[in-house]
């Protein structure tokens with residue numbers, strides 16, 4: 230026992246204290262830079278919003294394993310940069326709206342936000358083809374919107390309303406579009422599913438790939454390694470994407486964990502680097518038919534793990550604050566846009582306002598009706614009537630000497646929601 | 657103490673007396689999601705209370721290896737919904753190792769704790785009750801406590817039982833149920849149901865959270881609110897219901913239930929898991945065989961619906977007091 234304990238301690242205690250005490254150190258231990266403001270403009274800026282020009286990424290944007298790093302020269306247009314900015318702002322606004330709705334107790338259950346990680350979701354969308362597939366874990370809201378969903382659909386789902394993308398039946402972790410195989414609440418379970426999707430793409434001869442995403446924590450699930458092996462064995466166009474928001478594992482170089490699968494570690498706080506890496510991965514798996522690739526985005530989540538976690542178990546408040554003020558992906562892009570003369574502060578404020586208005590509108594629309602009466606029976610086999618109880622009927626129950634009801638508090642029976650039960654359904 | 661404090665107390669008691677006892681699981685060194693391991697790492701050291709990576713199959717297998725070496729392994733699976741990745745290790749390894757090694761090895765020192773049942777708005781992956789999936793895993797024991805006193809005594813019993821035990825803690829009760837829990841070391845027996853309220857007209861059998869809904873249902877039946885009076889036949893007022901907490905799901909206490917049903921002639925089984933493949937089916941079948949001539953009505957099951965647990969209206973999904981009342985009236989007036 231004692232020796233076992235020592236082995237464990239040696240493996241664990243060190244990295245954790247480092248991570249907690251010094252964010253800068255913690256991040257440098259993770260390899261690439263996580264700055265969001267080190268990309269340089271090369272040459273002159275064109276007049277036209279759609280004419281490409283060249284940017285130079287910081288030399289520490291990537292680190293590779295068994296392959297070359299992506300080029301540091303990026304060709305991009307003003308329009309694209311502005312779209313990125315607007316999308317990142319909108320995604321953050323949406324997550325903030327979810328945060329507020331959760332705090333107002335309108336969203337219940339489990340809700341995981343990706344505030345701080347916008348450069349990954351938006352950057353990915355700018356590097357991939359509309360027909361590529363994406364599958365991820367439970368931190369999934371931005372992907373659902375960017376892959377063809379709507380903000381109203383996402384918020385409606387969180388609220389459990391009919392407007393939700395899964396009719397409000399699933400909630401935060403259960404959102405799908407034709408090219409997005411959803412959030413997944415079982416940590417790691419989505420990764421082999423992504424390999425299967427990539428197999429189907431290859432089998433059908435589609436010029437597409439699947440991005441199977443997971444967290445640093447999820448990377449320790451056995452089935453992630455099983456998926457790596459299958460993808461390499463069958464040379465599948467699967468891009469395994471690890472969103473590393475401060476992982477603790479025996480090997481924290483997540484991009485090297487695919488054994489014979491090459492990998493790239495990416496500055497996940499700079500959207501330009503993120504997009505460049507995704508383009509590289511697509512080219513690798515689809516155009517070059519090189520098989521799977523690992524992408525590790527080194528990123529940072531400002532909030533806690535979920536709405537019920539203050540987020541200071543693994544990190545200090547100061548660390549989070551420092552990341553927010555120095556390495557924020559949105560502020561980083563904002564700085565580029567202003568510095569390079571692509572947009573003024575006023576221009577960007579206008580975009581911010583539009584983003585906010587779009588989200589505010591979606592919040593209102595999403596709050597529409599709850600959907601209780603569908604998806605209970607196979608179509609055509611419904612009973613003639615289904616009954617429910619309304620708030621006014623609840624006191625009937627409370628009149629009884631319900632000691633045990635009280636013991637359970639409001640959670641025991643749904644007194645707080647004014648609903649009590651369905652009579653006769655399925656009986 | 658509430659349930660999570662009682663669970664913590666049981667683990668602290670076990671660890672204080674048994675140097676080989678170790679607690680591990682996702683985030684347990686920080687106290688765990690439900691606070692059940694609060695302060696244990698500080699009290700017993702990080703060598704004995706430690707976080708594992710996110711790897712349920714690994715956690716189960718690791719615990720099996722440890723227990724096979726004679727260590728007391730107390731593993732936590734963060735939610736019962738996440739026990740499925742560990743299912744193979746539990747069913748194929750933990751349950752069978754004694755048998756397949758000719759009794760040269762056993763993992764009796766393994767206990768897997770996991771929070772179970774609905775929480776109000778857990779949805780698909782935080783509200784399931786998977787106890788039924790283990791019913792066929794001969795070699796495992798499955799225990800579900802209803803209250804703090806029960807939780808401490810049954811957990812200590814589970815930790816010390818010479819068989820691997822899956823200990824499922826109804827998560828809604830962690831904070832809501834409070835009792836004066838003895839601080840001494842005590843164990844409650846596994847495999848024994850408890851008659852909470854004796855009666856002679858109907859046996860009401862349940863475990864975990866629904867124990868409280870059943871208790872409520874009994875009050876409603878004998879003493880309905882004026883608005884409900886017309887719906888509940890007058891003949892129900894004096895009926896004597898026998899309420900039983902099964903406590904151990906595997907093996908279940910056939911003797912107590914058979915004896916009770918032979919007296920009452922009626923059985924209603926209540927559980928949160930869906931009906932199909934649920935524990936109730938197994939019990940109902942055995943009872944109809946053993947009590948056939950004494951039964952005055954078919955055995956009735958009140959359960960969650962056979963659908964995934966939706967995000968909204970979880971209260972409609974789980975069996976509540978009114979559904980239990982319905983079932984009792986039907987069974988009593990059959």
Ligand SMILES: Cc1ncc(C[n+]2csc(CCOP(=O)(O)OP(=O)(O)O)c2C)c(N)n1
Nearest residue numbers: 368414415416444445446447474682734738
């Ligand atoms: C199989 C399984 N085990 C445990 C959990 C509980 N859980 C949800 S998220 C999480 C941490 C995951 O961390 P990571 O993969 O790094 O993703 P992040 O939250 O950082 O985005 C845990 C333990 C779960 N959902 N599924």
Ligand SMILES: [Mg+2]
Nearest residue numbers: 444445446474
């Ligand atoms: Mg993480």
